[in-house]
Amino acid sequence: MFRIVAHVALLAAALALGACGFADSRAPVPEFMRIKEAEQPPPEPPPDVKRVVREQIDVVFLTTSYPREIHVAAPHHEVRGPGWTACVRAQLTSATGTALGIQTYIVTITGGKVVDRRRAEPDDICGSETYEPI
Numbered sequence: 001m002f003r004i005v006a007h008v009a010l011l012a013a014a015l016a017l018g019a020c021g022f023a024d025s026r027a028p029v030p031e032f033m034r035i036k037e038a039e040q041p042p043p044e045p046p047p048d049v050k051r052v053v054r055e056q057i058d059v060v061f062l063t064t065s066y067p068r069e070i071h072v073a074a075p076h077h078e079v080r081g082p083g084w085t086a087c088v089r090a091q092l093t094s095a096t097g098t099a100l101g102i103q104t105y106i107v108t109i110t111g112g113k114v115v116d117r118r119r120a121e122p123d124d125i126c127g128s129e130t131y132e133p134i
């Protein structure tokens with residue numbers, strides 16, 4: 001019985017000491033005991049927004065909105081994340097067939113794919129961008 005208790009005590013002590021073995025990168029312990037910080041991946045090169053929007057037009061606009069006269073602005077590196085954002089404008093038609101006029105969207109591009117899109121708000125930078133046709 002004493003042997004089992006001794007083994008359990010040794011195992012518990014080993015686990016307790018093992019948990020203290022590594023500290024995060026800012027802990028006040030010697031360097032060899034710190035966990036290395038994960039390296040950030042290098043930033044993506046700016047995407048070819050014209051090509052990405054042309055190839056993924058159905059992700060940016062509904063096909064029933066019949067987008068025409070599509071223009072894009074230069075991409076900007078995303079503030080939070082590795083991707084890029086760009087403003088896209090087009091003449092659109094509503095579901096009832098009436099003209100909506102020019103509508104502006106902000107698309108998020110990561111890895112050469114449109115991963116998100118939202119309608120541009122008045123306080124977004126899209127109003128001051130220079131646009132080029134695709």
